[in-house]
Amino acid sequence: MPGATPPNQQNLLDFTHEAVIALDENERITFWNRGAERMxxxxxxxxSGQALADLLRAECLRDAMGTLRSQGRAPPRTCEFVSSRKDGATLWVAASLSVCHDDEGRSVGFVAVHRDVTDRKRAEAKLCESEARMRALLDASPLGIDIMDLAxxxxxxxxxxxxxxxxxxxDAQGRGWTEAIHPEDRARVVSSWYQAAGAGEPWAETYRFLHRDGRVVWVSGRAAPMFLDGTPVGYVGTLEDITPLKQAEADRERMLDAERELRAQAERATRQRDETLAIVAHDLRNxxxxxxxxxxxxxxPKLPEDERARRVGAIQRAAEATEHLIRDLLDASRIESGTLAIERSRVDFAALFRAAVELMQPRAAELGISLDYAVADDDVEVSGDRRRLMQVLLNLLDNALKCTPPSGRVSLRARRSGGGVEIAVxxxxxxxxxxxxxHIFDRYWQAKRASRAGAGLGLTITKGIVEAHGGRIWVESTPGRGTTLRFTVPAASANPP
Incomplete structure (x- = not known):
């Protein structure tokens, strides 16, 4: 029986630190060594005679012994459980439980070896707690934290x-992580990493990730070597998302660029205004x-009639030129302030073309330039201000005549286009x-191709009038091959007066 332990064997078992316990078939204690007493x-x-599971308040022992008994000659069963001491304290126990058999193979009891593992369990619990805290910190960290080997x-x-x-x-195993680095940064980052790792030195780089969702993410990456007995074994690193900072820098740079451009535009406008004012003052003075x-x-007294007539004509032309210059300045001001008035009516463009060409034909003949016009449909009508549209045609024809050499040609064309009419000079x-x-539609800008300087308001006014009609104007030009200015206005049927 498990309780019949020889004296010399009992003395030997008393010297072991573990608790050695023998039980009879009824799971009652028959042997309890000094290790068990201490534990x-x-x-x-x-x-002696106590049911082990009841004494230690460990119901799991009864279950374990029942399982062993049912399995016959089974190998020892191990388990860990929480037990109670005589003084009420609890302890963790690692147990090994075996079935004892007689010569005929019948189960006659059990032998258990118990070891106090409370300190180990406490250490494991502290380790788990520490790992949980570390995991929580890592999960909540605003920084990316990684560990890399030396490779x-x-x-x-x-x-x-x-x-x-x-x-x-x-996905990042091996060198897979490098595939996430922006292609423009990859070679630089990988090279600097291996250079630092080879020397066992800290590493730092600013670079971009090309995220799987297509976003570009700017990061500041840093890493420091980890040592074991003075030998580097890997790196621990951080990744800080600096995308907002980079975006702010880009926004600031764009703002600075915009500010510089606005300043340059203002300086150009001021310079062009001063030049124009000088031209206006010069023309008015003349x-x-x-x-x-x-x-x-x-x-x-006694001025010849022919000279008198010439002088009167000169006064009239000078007065008309002065009036035209003042009208241009006023129109430019109205366009800039958005107060240019448009009085719409049905306008026959074929008739308007004829009138414009008739007005400009003497000037063209004087310059030796051929002036012609063509309207694709005789019944082309637009919804617009006849006086303002005539002003547009005369401005464009005047501009074309200024820029065309003798023996050249200026043509005026009109055709239906979508819901309106497209005119080309x-x-x-x-x-x-x-x-x-x-820049040709900019206020005060003057094309160097013109044979004579002007106030630089004609095309600005033309653009303002066209846009006030709901149309648009653009230019097509190839150096050495001439220029075409096109604009559109709504057809009368599309936008009735």
Whole structure:
């Protein structure tokens, strides 16, 4: 029986630190060594005859012994459980339980070896608690935190890392993590990493990830070597999302660029305004000088009639030029303030073309330039202000004649286009340089192709009138091959007066 332990064997078992316990078939204690006395606090006499599961308040022992009994000659069963001491204290126990058999193979009891593992369990609990705290910190960290081996392979990274580059740890294995680096930064970052890792030095880089969802994520990456007995074994690193900072820098740079451009535009506008004012002042001074000179001549007695007529004509032309210049300045001001008035009616464009060409034909003939026009449909009507549209045609024809050399040609064309009419003024002048094209409608801007400087308001006014009609105007030009100015206005049927 398990309780019949020889004296010499009992003495030997008393020297072991573990608790050695023998039980009979009824799971009652028949042997309780000194290790058991030290572990649980009961003497052998107190424990003898007690049901082990009841004494230690460990129902799991009864279940374990029942399982062993049903399995016959089964190997020892191990388990860990919480038990109670005599003084009420609890302890963790690691137990090994075996079935004892007689010579005929019948179960006659059990032998148990118990070891106090309370300290180990407490250490494990503290470790688990520490790991849980660390995991919580890593999960909540606003920084990406990773651990890499010396070959640059990721061993661990927290959720923030995955959020930044979009890779799971499995995806990032080997050099997979480098695939998330923006192609423009990849070679630089990988090279600097291996250079630092090879020397066992800290590493730092600013670079971009190309996230799986297509986003570009700017990060500041830093890593420091981890040492074991003075030998580097890997790196622990951080990734800080600096995308908002980079966006702010880009926004600030765009604002600075915009500010510089606005300042440059203001300076250009001021310069062009000053130049225009100088031209306006010069023209007005010439007109006034002409008028004063002619008036002085007219005051002379006995002035021949032919000279008197010439002087009166000169005064009239100077007055008309002055009026035209003042009208342009007023129109430009109204356009800029949005107060240009448009009085709509049905306008016959064929008749308007004829009238405009008739007005400009003497000037064209004087310059030796051929002037012609064509209207695709005789019944082309638009909804607009006849006086203002005539002003547009005369401005464009005047501009084309200024820029066309003798023996050149200026053509006026009109055709239906969508819900409106497209008008084109073509010339065979020397064209406009590409860099000047975006500016020809700017206020005070003057094309260098013109044979004579002006106030630089004609095309600005033309654009304002066209847009006030709901149309648009644009230019097509190739240096050396002439220029075509096109504009559109709504057809009368599309926008009745």
């Amino acid at each position: 649980y606090g009961w003497t052998a006499a107190e424990a 640059g392979h990721p061993v661990f990274f927290n959720p923030k890392c995955e959020e930044l580059h979009g890779l799971s740890l499995a 007109f006034i000088s002409t008028i004063l000179l002619c008036v002085a001549r007219l005051e002379r 073509e010339d065979t002048g020397r064209g406009i340089e590409a860099e000047a094209l975006p």
